[in-house]
Amino acid sequence: MSEHDASGRRSFLAHTGALAAAAAVSTSLSACSSGPKSTNGTGEDGGTGGSASLTAVIGYGNDGSWDPTQTASAFAMAGNQHIYEGLVDTDPITRAPYAALATSVPDETQLKGTSWKFTLRSGATWHDGKPVTADDVVFVFERILDPKTQTLAKGFFESWLKEVRKTGESSVELLLKFPFPDGVARLTLAKIMPKHVFSAAGAWDEAMKGKAVGSGPYRQVSHQPKTNTTFAAFDGYNGPRKPAYRSMNWLTIVDAAPRVAKISGGSADAQIADNIPYANIQRLERDGLTVEGGAGMNNLFLMFNTAHKPFDDVRVRQALHYAIDTGKMIEVALKGHGKAASSFLNEQNPSHRRAGTVYAYDPKKARQLLKDAGVSGLRVDLMAVNVSWIVDCLPTIKASWDAIGVRTTLDPQETTAVFTKMDQKKDYQVVAAASNPNQFGLDADLIMRYNYGPANLWMGYARWAGNTTAKQLFRQMDQATREPDAAKKKTMIQEYLDTVAEQAVIYPVVHNELMTAWDGRRITGVQAQPYPGINVLKARPA
Structure with missing residues (x-):
């Protein structure tokens, strides 16, 4: 196993589900980055990103692996949902599959067989402006299925997925070992990544450390481990979940007291925070915030x-x-x-x-x-x-x-x-x-x-x-x-x-x-997740 795979192993288990590293975070950070538009819906009716900024507080560390094939970091996985797309993605609450980079979800006839065919969304581009191609799809799945590479994603695919073939510049075919309808929802765990970026020497190490280039509604602007990660609306995005914010700043605050302070009071900097301590629920509700659990x-x-x-x-x-x-x-x-x-x-x-x-x-x-x-x-x-x-x-x-x-x-x-x-x-x-x-x-x-x-x-x-x-x-x-x-x-x-x-x-x-708190006077369309992190692909400024 290579050094970067060993590092990725440490990172994904260091943040499994609710796992998080302690972080000291400055309370003077201001909103400086982009935000997505929704916490859980399809967002088909969303805009292209207004002038608003979103500040979020995540109760888990942002210093785990950001490699989508490797990570279980609550912070990174939540961030990657806004940066990357799978062929198919799933609603964060209902987990119903919907077409993301692909133009459609396999129908019932396909699901009964061992061949799933996908056509990529016309005009889809990476955050650096280059077009998304079938080669990018094959590149990611080859990494996941490579017997010599240890990735977290492998465990979700290798038992049922045989191989992924390019059938055209914008089309691919997934060949299954046996019919496996449950696999459709798992395609969201295979975030498609640009081959021209991540095939370079040392690129997987950089992905682990926080480098992220996707095709989703938000692009990563900056990443400071143990402090914050910022995002901006991707103007070239033409998919189903348009960004509702021009910029978004996600703060990592593992300690409970400063995390709660960031969203409470008349001068609260943040509009939404996850991992709310139970002891603080009533106080936040008295401050006019909505606090809901999953x-x-x-x-x-x-x-x-x-x-x-x-x-x-x-x-x-x-x-x-x-x-x-x-x-x-x-x-x-x-x-x-x-x-x-x-x-x-x-x-x-x-x-x-x-x-x-x-x-x-x-x-x-x-x-x-x-x-x-x-x-x-x-x-x-x-x-x-x-x-x-x-x-x-x-x-x-x-x-x-x-x-x-x-x-x-x-x-x-x-x-x-x-x-x-x-x-x-x-x-x-x-x-x-x-x-x-x-x-x-x-x-x-x-x-x-x-x-x-x-x-x-x-x-x-x-x-x-x-x-x-x-x-x-x-x-x-x-x-x-x-x-x-x-x-x-x-x-x-x-x-x-x-x-x-x-x-x-x-x-x-x-x-x-798990409890999530948000200020309904400043953000709407939020739904509390029953797992760590947030998804704001359906949320929007109030």
């Missing part, structure tokens, strides 16, 4: 190093889950905006079914499991990311584990630091972090391949891929992926999710609600 798969999870005894014993992993007083965590840390996990999937997911193993608070059972495993006097160093709501949950975990005789030390640190240690294969015991695969999509197969793909980084971090049970799980996942009958596929997924729950290698403790 419930999805956002979760606090535990990840065990199964190569470090005694965490190779499933009974120990289960004991530590049973020991956590999730009711107290939800009441105290999440202020009621959460729900204890009843499956790997959140209850709103269409494939959710209550798992065969549910970790209801049961300290007596936890103690018995440790006894059965022959474990006593256990000391746990819980390494955790410093995302604000995760930090709020950590005291409950410590108190719960201490109560069953497990001496617990909390070790929160910057997210990048946590996952750099993971990449360096350093020893650890247990990690507590946040994740939200819903930023990639809703289908359970995609979510599982993100977290439990046999060759992905999570399995490497947990040191579990070589386990006999893991290998059987991977076979079950492949069988479910290929199942053409939707009802049978759902049942197969639910059955192997029971294994995931029982093994508890990487498993959620609670799913929580």
